[in-house]
Amino acid sequence: MKKDTKQQRANIVNKTLFYIYKNIDTNISLEELAKLNSVSKYHFHRIFKEETKQNLFDFITSIRLQKAANLLITNQYSTISEIANMCGYSSHSSFIKAFKQKFSYTPTAWRKSGHKEYSKNLIGEHRRFDKIDIKIEVSKERFCAYIRHKGYDKSISKTWQKLKALAYEYNLKEYKEIALHHDNPTITPLNECNYVAAIEVPKDFKSNISTLEIPKTLCAVFKLKGVYGDVLAFLRYVYHYWLPSSGYEATTLPSYVIYHKNHFLNEDNQFDLTFYLPVKVIY
Template sequence: MKKETIHLRHKIVNDTYYYIYKNLEHQITLDELAKLNKVSKYHYHRIIKEETSFTLFEIITSIRLQKAANLLLTNNHSTISEIASLCGYMSHSSFIKAFKQRFKHTPTAWRKGAFKSYSKQLLEKFPTSKDFSNIEPQIKVCKAIKCTYIRHKGYDKKIKNTWEKLYAIAYENNITNFKQIALHHDNPTITPLEDCSYVAAISIDKDYKNLNILEIPESLNAVFELKGVYGDVLNFIRYVYHYWLPNSGYETSSIPCYTIYEKNHFTTGFEDFNLKLYLPIKIAF
């Protein structure tokens, strides 16, 4: 396969995921994504299936249900119908059916505590004894950030290789003085680590035709400062979603939380990191 073809196929997959996450609350069709990527529906469907091992429908459904499962736990003042709508389900009954098929519980049961049995084995993989309760955030509006990025499936130490590739891209395109940003689309309490969607990104000040581009939108954020070692970020995200957020008077949105590194343990060769975690929020009531 030619280098140009490989690049095009990767771009189509990246643009697809970006579009889905950005438009999660809307109806998303094969027609519009094929048109967006300037290929036929047949060709687009084949590329997605070959590159991801999933159909477009399976990808959209998985992203919607993972997001819904998290919002049911964090957004206590939103109704199940409101959460279903925010995740792209126009029918309450179809949402309940899909959710139960995926998580073996109804949304109501999940919200009332059924998620604990589902999450038990996941939590055992990264136990923590750290107390994060003394870390208080600053609430502020953060401006949009344009980035180039590489997606990494899973949360593991191989993320280091993804960051190294991103640094090579920055060097080849003469991108300097950039912010190092990681987007965390999934809650590791309810998504297996090998399935978590991690995005390594660097800020840019202009468009590059040969690079994948995304924009983190302007939003109201709870901004936490955190220092630690590998694994602490996941535990802190777990704390923020399950302890801080439900008691804060805020709810989260469909925008993923993200971190901006002051010291990135994946790139420095050291064990420790220093970062700020940005959690997009809205007033609960």
């Protein structure tokens, strides 16, 4: 496969995934995704399946249910039907059936306490972060070049190393290292998590690397230092304990971190980061 073809296919997948996450509350069609990428429906569907090893609509369904599972935890004042609609389900009964099939709990049981047991089986016991510094502020928009990574584990370091090498090739000397968490790894099996390693670039940046925009939005902002493994425990605290009683609800926008010290690039496994969680006020 030629280098240009490989890059083109990667750009199609990256643009598609970002579009799906951004518009997960809508009825996403094969036609609109093919049009988005300026290719035929057949060509698009074949590329997506070959590059991701997943069926397109199975993938979309999985994202819908993962988003719903997270919102059922964090958005205590939204009804199950409202959350189903936020994640692209128009039928209440079909949502309940699909949710139970994936998570082995009904949405009601999941919201009550099922998510805690499910999370415990994935990443172990709960830890508290009560003394952490938290602010509510409007985050600015950011433009990023990025590489997508499948799974949440130490193999992410290879993706960061590759991105750092690309920054060197494009003569980017000073930049922020940013990671987007499309999935909540405390309720999504780590090997299924979609992680994005990114570096902030000028708005007019031109390259063959895929780019994205993090929109200006209201965020809960947390500052955290620790070692590899602490992030998972922290995320569970934020989503399962802090957010439900905070007076705010999560949106469908992905959370992200800005690394001041990146544990995926440091041999001591230590990190220093600021975590941004898009939220809306409960009236």
